[in-house]
Amino acid sequence: xxxxxxxxxxxxxxxxxxxxxxxxxxxxxxxxxxxxxxxxxxxxxxxxxxxxxxxxxxxxxxxxxxxxxxxxxxxxxxxxxxxxxxxxxxxxxxxxxxxxxxxxxxxxxxxxxxxxxxxxxxxxxxxxxxxxxxxxxxxxxxxxxxxxxxxxxxxxxxxxxxxxxxxxxxxxxxxxxxxxxxxxxxxxxxxxxxxxxxxxxxxxxxxxxxxxxxxxxxxxxxxxxxxxxxxxxxxxxxxxxxxxxxxxxxxxxxxxxxxxxxxxxxxxxxxxxxxxxxxxxxxxxxxxxxxxxxxxxxxxxxxxxxxxxxxxxxxxxxxxxxxxxxxxxxxxxxxxxxxxxxxxxxxxxxxxxxxxxxxxxxxxxxxxxxxxxxxxxxxxxxxxxxxxxxxxxxxxxxxxxxxxxxx
Amino acid sequence: xxxxxxxxxxxxxxxxxxxxxxxxxxxxxxxxxxxxxxxxxxxxxxxxxxxxxxxxxxxxxxxxxxxxxxxxxxxxxxxxxxxxxxxxxxxxxxxxxxxxxxxxxxxxxxxxxxxxxxxxxxxxxxxxxxxxxxxxxxxxxxxxxxxxxxxxxxxxxxxxxxxxxxxxxxxxxxxxxxxxxxxxxxxxxxxxxxxxxxxxxxxxxxxxxxxxxxxxxxxxxxxxxxxxxxxxxxxxxxxxxxxxxxxxxxxxxxxxxxxxxxxxxxxxxxxxxxxxxxxxxxxxxxxxxxxxxxxxxxxxxxxxxxxxxxxxxxxxxxxxxxxxxxxxxxxxxxxxxxxxxxxxxxxxxxxxxxxxxxxxxxxxxxxxxxxxxxxxxxxxxxxxxxxxxxxxxxxxxxxxxxxxxxx
Numbered sequence: 001x002x003x004x005x006x007x008x009x010x011x012x013x014x015x016x017x018x019x020x021x022x023x024x025x026x027x028x029x030x031x032x033x034x035x036x037x038x039x040x041x042x043x044x045x046x047x048x049x050x051x052x053x054x055x056x057x058x059x060x061x062x063x064x065x066x067x068x069x070x071x072x073x074x075x076x077x078x079x080x081x082x083x084x085x086x087x088x089x090x091x092x093x094x095x096x097x098x099x100x101x102x103x104x105x106x107x108x109x110x111x112x113x114x115x116x117x118x119x120x121x122x123x124x125x126x127x128x129x130x131x132x133x134x135x136x137x138x139x140x141x142x143x144x145x146x147x148x149x150x151x152x153x154x155x156x157x158x159x160x161x162x163x164x165x166x167x168x169x170x171x172x173x174x175x176x177x178x179x180x181x182x183x184x185x186x187x188x189x190x191x192x193x194x195x196x197x198x199x200x201x202x203x204x205x206x207x208x209x210x211x212x213x214x215x216x217x218x219x220x221x222x223x224x225x226x227x228x229x230x231x232x233x234x235x236x237x238x239x240x241x242x243x244x245x246x247x248x249x250x251x252x253x254x255x256x257x258x259x260x261x262x263x264x265x266x267x268x269x270x271x272x273x274x275x276x277x278x279x280x281x282x283x284x285x286x287x288x289x290x291x292x293x294x295x296x297x298x299x300x301x302x303x304x305x306x307x308x309x310x311x312x313x314x315x316x317x318x319x320x321x322x323x324x325x326x327x328x329x330x331x332x333x334x335x336x337x338x339x340x341x342x343x344x345x346x347x348x349x350x351x352x353x354x355x356x357x358x359x360x361x362x363x364x365x366x367x368x369x370x371x372x373x374x375x376x377x378x379x380x381x382x383x384x385x386x387x388x389x390x391x392x393x394x395x396x397x398x399x400x401x402x403x404x405x406x407x
Numbered sequence: 408x409x410x411x412x413x414x415x416x417x418x419x420x421x422x423x424x425x426x427x428x429x430x431x432x433x434x435x436x437x438x439x440x441x442x443x444x445x446x447x448x449x450x451x452x453x454x455x456x457x458x459x460x461x462x463x464x465x466x467x468x469x470x471x472x473x474x475x476x477x478x479x480x481x482x483x484x485x486x487x488x489x490x491x492x493x494x495x496x497x498x499x500x501x502x503x504x505x506x507x508x509x510x511x512x513x514x515x516x517x518x519x520x521x522x523x524x525x526x527x528x529x530x531x532x533x534x535x536x537x538x539x540x541x542x543x544x545x546x547x548x549x550x551x552x553x554x555x556x557x558x559x560x561x562x563x564x565x566x567x568x569x570x571x572x573x574x575x576x577x578x579x580x581x582x583x584x585x586x587x588x589x590x591x592x593x594x595x596x597x598x599x600x601x602x603x604x605x606x607x608x609x610x611x612x613x614x615x616x617x618x619x620x621x622x623x624x625x626x627x628x629x630x631x632x633x634x635x636x637x638x639x640x641x642x643x644x645x646x647x648x649x650x651x652x653x654x655x656x657x658x659x660x661x662x663x664x665x666x667x668x669x670x671x672x673x674x675x676x677x678x679x680x681x682x683x684x685x686x687x688x689x690x691x692x693x694x695x696x697x698x699x700x701x702x703x704x705x706x707x708x709x710x711x712x713x714x715x716x717x718x719x720x721x722x723x724x725x726x727x728x729x730x731x732x733x734x735x736x737x738x739x740x741x742x743x744x745x746x747x748x749x750x751x752x753x754x755x756x757x758x759x760x761x762x763x764x765x766x767x768x769x770x771x772x773x774x775x776x777x778x779x780x781x782x783x784x785x786x787x788x789x790x791x792x793x794x795x796x797x798x799x800x801x802x803x804x805x806x807x808x809x810x811x812x813x814x
Contacts, residue, residue: 001645009526017681018682038475101508105683108683112419172414200409206414252475253688268411274424275424275543276512277511277515278662281662283690283691
């Protein structure tokens with residue numbers, strides 16, 4: 001028989017895929033309260049609207065739904081997306097939108113289009129693990145800059161780029177999640193957004209803006225996206241690629257998202273999609289079109305915001321109670337999204353704590369999974385959107401007991 | 408603005424995606440009869456069964472359908488696939504099956520798992536353009552061997568491998584479509600299948616077996632797949648990766664397929680899928696499970712076979728009438744599948760003929776798109792599954808007029 005381990009592509013030999021998936025595998029005990037996944041709550045799912053939309057599209061369009069369809073996406077969905085983004089002061093032609101098979105797909109298409117082995121990708125420390133995994137398949141070098149409470153440390157980022165320039169290295173792109181970042185929940189301030197674009201203009205480095213949670217803001221004012229700022233500041237833009245998904249605003253199960261950017265880049269990603277999967281299924285796209293055009297999106301967002309805001313408030317309140325000031329436990333206070341970031345005493349390795357937590361029937365994602373290089377060990381990513389309120393309270397209690405016994 | 412053309416990954420700079428898609432773009436005149444696409448006929452679609460299955464799964468399982476699901480695939484579909492392949496003397500554990508988001512996805516996962524830049528891939532001349540495009544993204548070197556009327560020329564293939572070995576080059580894998588090959592419709596004989604496996608064993612070169620049409624046989628005896636022969640001849644197998652899709656046996660629109668192979672390879676492809684798209688949508692998988700377990704698959708195949716067999720017979724008969732022996736036009740006579748391969752006089756360039764054919768309101772795919780290297784110019788790929796019978800007859804008439812005027 002073939003020795004397959006010798007057959008793999010060089011860069012794939014040691015590629016292990018998505019670490020969070022491996023973490024979730026340990027959660028077999030149904031009594032475990034999981035704060036680990038990135039799952040939206042099924043309480044927010046519009047199930048009756050989903051069934052009605054499904055029946056309608058299968059009644060009228062089943063032959064087209066069962067057939068191959070256009071690889072860049074259904075025109076009706078592209079148009080609905082263009083309309084949807086107008087709310088956000090983004091102005092697009094059809095040639096600037098590619099329907100993807102999820103945000104993960106959008107990230108992978110980005111990595112495949114842009115990255116050669118050894119190319120430098122600038123990321124926050126920490127940053128979204130799914131982006132790291134997608135880009136990792138192209139074997140780039142991640143260079144990270146510690147994130148601040150108001151987002152990317154643009155001053156250090158600029159110094160880093162200057163330093164790399166002295167070594168004759170120009171980073172291929174900057175990857176950021178400006179709104180309610182995964183894993184920290186941190187939002188980038190307006191001045192930093194403008195400063196980041198200035199860096200992009202000064203050094204000709206594109207920005208990849210990942211926006212999965214942008215509409216899930218529970219506190220404070222919505223800030224303009226990097227994409228819209230680029231369009232405003234720079235004659236229609238052209239330096240930012242936007243990666244979006246329906247997963248967090250409608251549902252993850254349909255696996256539909258969209259990338260936006262300059263027509264040439266969208267064309268290149270479309271060509272890659274042709275070799276990768278051909279079309280995104282029309283049924284799944286038509287369901288998203290129905291979501292955007294026939295269901296009441298703003299009312300849905302309001303419900304989601306009210307629902308998640310309460311959960312977040314309860315979680316933060318319970319943390320205050322069980323982790324007092326002298327506990328050496330600190331956490332971010334997100335204005336939206338699904339996650340927050342808990343920091344323990346320096347010496348605590350949360351990858352080890354994780355197994356202790358499992359014994360206490362509570363789970364989180366060890367923070368080390370969110371670093372492109374040189375991981376910090378003493379953080380936990382906490383998801384507060386999926387578990388019920390009583391579960392959230394109980395989870396904090398269990399975490400508290402577990403951490404006390406472990407430290 | 409960023410100069411994006413300088414930002415692309417080296418191997419992507421000149422990557423143009425799927426050539427057939429570009430061909431189809433010219434078919435804007437609704438009067439054109441297209442023999443170009445690879446579309447199954449909507450006449451074979453089980454629309455009422457589709458609607459009923461959809462209603463049932465949305466009634467019982469909507470919360471799971473709207474949520475993230477397991478990346479390797481739904482266990483129910485994996486089990487249904489294992490059961491389905493038992494008909495074909497293939498015996499699999501769950502760890503040997505990965506649900507994919509279509510056959511194209513299965514090919515891309517294969518290329519990404521196995522190919523480094525410059526690796527040699529052995530292919531038939533001609534071979535499936537979609538596989539060439541998927542593999543091309545890893546920048547391999549295609550080495551082709553002219554196909555014979557009974558499939559891959561295994562004698563010349565072996566000589567080619569011997570020659571490459573002298574140059575210290577071992578091909579990474581052999582890619583074949585043994586049943587009703589796309590684009591030629593040619594089927595590989597049993598002795599050749601065994602000989603191909605012997606080559607795989609002797610030189611330790613894996614075989615990628617692409618089987619999209621296997622169940623669509625209209626004439627002659629079903630031959631064992633390479634995968635099943637490998638399992639039979641070699642203690643359970645391990646040299647063949649099988650790439651399958653529901654596109655041609657159920658419908659393309661759902662974008663679901665499956666790869667089968669040794670557990671280690673399936674695990675590696677699963678890891679790549681994690682970084683690429685996460686899970687295949689559960690709704691689309693559950694529909695395929697319903698197809699395999701609740702609809703009558705064998706009766707459906709019988710209907711498809713009867714329907715396509717008639718179309719093929721009519722097409723061949725009309726070709727006989729309009730392209731007599733002295734016309735310098737020859738064609739393959741497939742035993743199944745969706746395609747046949749027409750060869751014109753040596754000097755005819757079908758890429759040019761294509762534009763003449765468009766004027767005559769008939770379309771095909773120029774044969775040059777089906778070569779990994781050194782394309783032959785005087786062939787056409789003909790799809791006989793999609794157009795209606797009167798259209799097929801009219802298409803042959805138009806082709807005949809067009810070729811006579813062009814030559």
